Amino acid sequence: MNILFIGDVTGVAGLRMVDRQLRPLRERYPADLVIANAENAAPTGRGITAAHAERLFDSGVEFLTMGNHVWDQREAYALLEQDGRIVRPANMHASAPGRGYTICHAGGKSVAILNLIGRTYMAPFSCPFETADRLLAEIKERADICLVDFHAEITSEKLAMGWYLAGRATAVVGTHTHVQTADERVLPGGTAYITDVGMTGPRDGILGVRRDQVIRRFLDQMPVRFELADGAWQLGAVYIQVDDSGRATSIERVMLVD
Ligand SMILES: [Fe+2]
Ligand SMILES: [Fe+2]
Incomplete structure (x- = not known):
């Protein structure tokens, strides 16, 4: 089975880019499951609303992950409680609304989608490594495949998570920095890894x-109150192929410009 993961969808430009490009992209990359990081999907680039989540679902995205901007829109509190297709970082306090992972069925497999957030140059969340250990043990019996969106600032923390989960997760994909890195590879044990998938939205800002x-x-x-840039759009993503045993066999970077 194959997974397409789209990096931080940012503002109206990001939503439109996904809407315009996802269907043609799926012809080239026959994904059984499409996931996008949507922490910047509101028009201001901060957080998510029900309407903007719905636009992503209408465009063909099936699950959304979040990040440090998850609570920037007040309606996200209720939205994340109600909508099981949206996952927020699992290493937040237990009282935070919503869920840190979900398990879905795609391509004949059960797939866990787990979101974690880093701690370096971020708020003091719980340890993402310990949380990963605990949740992987919890998920193990219930999911054939586990994709982790690690939303973190620095390359070393992301690489550390990739290697920490090598052979235990099917994929560890980085989000948050908005700049796509060229280090995609399959780590030993069949874990697809990239430090950052790259942003989907205004290219020239x-x-x-x-x-x-x-x-x-x-x-x-x-x-200064930042506003999103105008001009050309881009879409950053990775396409991950997974074998029947739940190990990743390839990861390919995608960067489209419109
Ligand atoms: Fe972001
Ligand atoms: Fe972020």
């Missing part, structure tokens, strides 16, 4: 944000 605002911020260090 800085991580999706208007570049004049970001440059100004670096120059004068004054607070």
